[in-house]
Amino acid sequence: MADTMMALRSHRRGGPETLVYESAPVPVAALGEVLIEVHAAAITPAELGWDETWRSEDGSDRTPTIPSHEVSGVVVGLGEGVDRFSIGDQVYGRIGFNRDGAAAEYAAVPVSDLALRPLSVSHVESATLPLAALTAWQALADHARLQPGEHVVVLGGAGGVGAFAVQLARYFGAAVSSTARGADLDFVLAIGADVALDYTNANDNNVLDQADVVIDAVGGPTSERAVRLVRAGGRLVTFSQPVDAALTGDRDLQTFFFIVEANEAELSAIASLVDSGALRPTVARVYGLPEGRAAYAESSVLHGPGKTVLAVRDEHGNLYAEERLPQPAI
Ligand SMILES: NC(=O)c1ccc[n+]([C@@H]2O[C@H](COP(=O)([O-])OP(=O)(O)OC[C@H]3O[C@@H](n4cnc5c(N)ncnc54)[C@H](OP(=O)(O)O)[C@@H]3O)[C@@H](O)[C@H]2O)c1
DSSP: OOSEEEEEEESSSSSGGGEEEEEEEOOOOOTTEEEEEEEEEEOOGGGGGSGGGTBOTTSOBOOSBOOOOEEEEEEEEEOTTOOSOOTTOEEEEEOOTTSOOSSBSEEEEEGGGEEEOOTTSOHHHHHTSHHHHHHHHIIIIIISOOOTTOEEEEETTTSHHHHHHHHHHHHTTOEEEEEEOGGGHHHHHHTTOSEEEETTOGGGTTOOOOEEEEEESSOSTTHHHHHHTEEEEEEEEESSSOOOHHHHTTOSEEEEEOOOOOOHHHHHHHHHHHHHTSSOOOEEEEEEGGGHHHHHHHHTTOOOSSEEEEEOBOTTSOBOOGGGOOOOOO
């Protein structure tokens, strides 16, 4: 294997304008890590704004940094102490934000971040899952401890995380209401919402019933509404920022804020749900790795359900030429 690869990197803190497609060293799988031949990597639009993207845990600068922390690919190298995976395994996973991501031809990833991927979908589709679906799973199951028959409101149900929150809430036996922009209402109904409301329509804005559980999959402008929608004694889960105590006041509700954590058992359960047809990945747009800067720039401003994905290799392991990129299913 060559010592260098092509990767999307940033040499200074900033937005999409700092990303360059360039040669970089092929990473080495350290103790407990595997080297993955990247087939697809998904984008979280907000990640370039997060401190972890730019600094290591000890606070030191870690530029140049490689973004995109959801990967689907094939194991091509084993670090010391790895016995959970073998060469050739098809894996997917959420890569910690304080290390290099998968916008590259190869990525070194701790085995604790990985599971065998769902084989009924393409690598492009399976790359949309690990961070977003794990976040939705942990919000509903680990933090809200959702019970069958409860009513869940998902704010932002057409987003990367929100679309999985709607589907998983439904799968866990809840009644689901969701907000989305008008053009995405049919989408959130199709993936399992019982009620869908247009957040851009002021007339629609106050007609949702209060819920046992509110999942705020937007954050910022929706915080106040999220608090108002929780019934007395209910739970509010956020993952974009903690709920401001000034908003909750003396209201009777529990609030949870969390950062998604690696969880191999949950990732495996998500893969099984996809293979059984109970959970559907949604690809918003597909870009080639050389177009990574445009992918980041456009994913922050373009609308439409699902996640933006960088397609790196085809099913035979060949690097994609731009004109052959797979397109999302309509
Ligand atoms: N803590 C963690 O571990 C963790 C993990 C993943 C994500 N996050 C955070 O979670 C948030 C969502 O991430 P994501 O990747 O799902 O983002 P995303 O794909 O951009 O989804 C956000 C969704 O919210 C919708 N939206 C925007 N304003 C809204 C409003 N006022 N009311 C209702 N919906 C609205 C957007 O629709 P439009 O198309 O209309 O804009 C979009 O569908 C981000 O803040 C991200 O940083 C945190």
